Amino acid sequence: xxxxILILIAILALSSCQNKDNxxxxxxxxxxxxxxxxLGGTADLSEVTSKEDKTVELIRKxxxxxxxxxxxxxxxxxxxxxxxxxxxxxxxxxxxxxGFSNPYFCGSGGCSGYxxxxxxxxxxxxxxxxxxxxxxxxxxxxxxxxxxxxGGKFHLLKMKGGKYPSNPSVQEVIKxxxxxxxxxxxxxxxxxxxxxxx
Numbered sequence: 001x002x003x004x005i006l007i008l009i010a011i012l013a014l015s016s017c018q019n020k021d022n023x024x025x026x027x028x029x030x031x032x033x034x035x036x037x038x039l040g041g042t043a044d045l046s047e048v049t050s051k052e053d054k055t056v057e058l059i060r061k062x063x064x065x066x067x068x069x070x071x072x073x074x075x076x077x078x079x080x081x082x083x084x085x086x087x088x089x090x091x092x093x094x095x096x097x098x099g100f101s102n103p104y105f106c107g108s109g110g111c112s113g114y115x116x117x118x119x120x121x122x123x124x125x126x127x128x129x130x131x132x133x134x135x136x137x138x139x140x141x142x143x144x145x146x147x148x149x150x151g152g153k154f155h156l157l158k159m160k161g162g163k164y165p166s167n168p169s170v171q172e173v174i175k176x177x178x179x180x181x182x183x184x185x186x187x188x189x190x191x192x193x194x195x196x197x198x
Contacts (some may be wrong), residue, residue, distance in 0.1 A: 060196065072173045082099050082193045086135055089144075090142075097133060098115070107128075111131065113186070126148070133148055134179075137182070157173045179189060
C-alpha cells in the first residue's frame with residue numbers, strides 16, 4: 001500500500017510540473033488511469049522494490065556468507081532471521097540488529113545474532129543473549145551503549161575499538177531496571193517482527 005501511495009504522489013508531482021496544455025492532457029490521462037488502477041488494486045507494482053526489500057536482501061546475502069560453514073547443518077526451520085534497523089551512531093544510516101529464535105542459534109544461555117553496518121559489514125556477532133536488546137541514551141566512541149539480557153540479568157555493552165563485546169554474559173551487570181529512555185530493538189516475542197528466510 002505504501003508503494004502505491006508513493007507512486008501516486010510521484011505521478012501527481014510530475015503532473016503539477018507540466019506547463020504545456022497538450023502535456024497536461026496526456027499527464028492528466030496517465031494520472032487518472034494510474035489512480036484508478038491503484039485504487040482498484042490492478043496497478044502493476046512488480047518492478048517497485050521497497051527499501052525494506054533491499055535491506056532484507058542485503059542481510060540475507062551477508063548471512064549466507066557469514067554462516068557458510070553452518071548452512072549444511074541447518075534445517076529449513078533454522079534458516080530464518082528477524083531484523084530491526086536503528087541508527088546507533090547518528091550518521092543518518094541505520095545499522096541492523098539481526099537475531100534468530102530457533103534451536104540451532106539458541107541454547108540455554110540465550111541466542112546468537114549480529115549487528116551489521118548499513119552496507120552489510122559486521123560490527124558484531126553476539127552470543128548468549130535474550131531479546132529484546134535495549135539501546136540506551138549514553139554514548140561511547142560515538143555509538144550508543146547497549147543493554148543485553150543474559151542469564152536473567154541485564155548487562156551493559158559499550159563500544160570499544162569499533163566493536164561491542166560479543167559475549168554479554170561477562171559484561172558489567174546494571175543495577176536496577178533498564179533506563180526508561182532506552183529503546184527496545186529486536187523484540188522478537190513482544191513485537192510482531194516479520195520472519196525472513198535465508
